[in-house]
Amino acid sequence: MSELYLNGAFVAPQQAMISVMDRGFLFGDGVYEVIPVYAGHPLRAAEHLQRLDNSLRAIGLQVPLSGADWSSVFTRLLAPDPMTDQALYLQVTRGSAPTRDHRFPAQPTPTVLAMAKPMKARDAAVAEQGVTVVTREDIRWLRCDIKSTSLLAAVLLRQSAQEAGAEEAILVRDGLALEGSTSNLFIVRDGQLITPPKGPLLLAGITRDLVLELARGDGISTQERDLAVEELRQADEVWISSSTREVLPVTRLDERSVGDGRPGPLWRRIDARYQAFKAELRRAAA
Ligand code: PMP
Numbered sequence: 405m406s407e408l409y410l411n412g413a414f415v416a417p418q419q420a421m422i423s424v425m426d427r428g429f430l431f432g433d434g435v436y437e438v439i440p441v442y443a444g445h446p447l448r449a450a451e452h453l454q455r456l457d458n459s460l461r462a463i464g465l466q467v468p469l470s471g472a473d474w475s476s477v478f479t480r481l482l483a484p485d486p487m488t489d490q491a492l493y494l495q496v497t498r499g500s501a502p503t504r505d506h507r508f509p510a511q512p513t514p515t516v517l518a519m520a521k522p523m524k525a526r527d528a529a530v531a532e533q534g535v536t537v538v539t540r541e542d543i544r545w546l547r548c549d550i551k552s553t554s555l556l557a558a559v560l561l562r563q564s565a566q567e568a569g570a571e572e573a574i575l576v577r578d579g580l581a582l583e584g585s586t587s588n589l590f591i592v593r594d595g596q597l598i599t600p601p602k603g604p605l606l607l608a609g610i611t612r613d614l615v616l617e618l619a620r621g622d623g624i625s626t627q628e629r630d631l632a633v634e635e636l637r638q639a640d641e642v643w644i645s646s647s648t649r650e651v652l653p654v655t656r657l658d659e660r661s662v663g664d665g666r667p668g669p670l671w672r673r674i675d676a677r678y679q680a681f682k683a684e685l686r687r688a689a690a
Contacts (some may be wrong), residue, residue: 406484408519409477412529419518428497430504432554434515435459439492440523440647443686446484446492447647448563449475451610459551460496465514467496472519481520489523491648495553523648531675534655535571537644539633540564542582542605549604571652572644574636577605579662581636584644587652588612591631592641592670603627611645618677624670638673641668648680 407414410422427433437459439452446452453471460467462563469477478492495517544557562585565573572584582600583589588609590599597619602608621628637641640663642654650673653667 405521407481408517409481409677410517411515412479420517422517423500425500425504426497426503427499427501428495428515428553431506431558432552433463434497434553435465435551436493436495436553437551438647439478439494441478441482441490441492441520442682443489443573444486444613445685446478447682447685447690448455448610448614450476451613452647455551455608455610456494456496456564458549462547462550463498463552464508464671465496465512467514467516469516474579477518478520480587481518485520485522490520491523492518492520493516497553513595526650531667534653534662534665535644536569536656537572537574537584537642537654538565538568538570538658539576539581539636540573540585542577544575547604548583548606549602549608551607559586566663570656571630572654574644574657576633579633582606583609583632584646587644587649589631589636589647590615590641590643590645590651591636591639592668593635593639595625595670597624597626597670598631598635599628600631602627608646609645611647611650614681615643615645615678618674618681619670622673622677624673634662639663641671643671643674651675 405417408417408420410420435454439449440447466507498512498514499515540561561573572587574584575582583606616626643651644664645651653671655662655665
């Protein structure tokens with residue numbers, strides 16, 4: 405990474421400094437976004453910026469950048485590596501205050517950070533074998549719709565999945581499977597695509613919306629409704645989705661096979677549509 409954006413300036417990462425009094429550091433008092441970029445072209449940038457705005461509003465913060473300002477920041481950050489697939493990371497905190505106090509400073513000056521990093525292509529083995537997930541009790545708070553940098557619960561859950569040899573932890577609250585620790589959740593049952601509804605208990609994934617759109621465009625019937633963990637266990641197919649991982653087929657769940665233990669036919673259809681959608685973005689960028 406040659407430069408990042410911090411509070412209005414473009415600086416080398418080694419020169420980018422924030423105060424130890426920053427509330428992002430002290431309290432995790434901030435929000436963030438991750439936007440995938442294909443050949444210099446951000447995927448659904450407007451939707452990601454809208455979600456950033458929703459998260460900021462939810463924590464009573466305003467960011468001093470317009471859509472056009474963000475767009476020129478992105479152009480400059482992406483310029484050194486225009487043809488590589490990248491991920492843009494944006495973070496806004498409530499800035500720093502002279503003393504450590506949970507209460508908001510009267511006139512906060514947000515800390516605004518943006519940086520780009522290369523995004524790895526999917527491992528070819530995933531399309532052949534799928535990934536493994538484990539279920540875990542959802543120990544997060546009740547505002548999972550805010551994309552907050554207070555990620556300790558997600559960190560512990562993802563680590564627990566890692567230690568169990570799994571790609572992701574699927575989070576279960578009151579018998580309902582909600583989402584992954586860093587992804588949304590889909591199942592296929594009798595040809596229907598089902599995903600839990602948006603609300604305070606999960607993050608409204610931008611990839612989730614795109615997957616639903618692609619499925620509907622392909623004539624697949626979709627349902628956004630509560631998903632009991634037993635249904636998850638009996639699903640024909642299970643998928644997880646996120647901006648950096650796209651749509652991944654899950655073939656093992658808590659040490660048992662999902663369906664016939666291979667990525668399913670609907671996943672192949674949606675993945676083909678997703679790859680075509682990306683190819684279109686790349687073409688538009690060329
Ligand atoms: N849920 C959670 C908890 C996440 O952290 C993420 C990824 N940031 C997602 C869902 C997927 O969201 P998106 O498709 O917008 O990356």
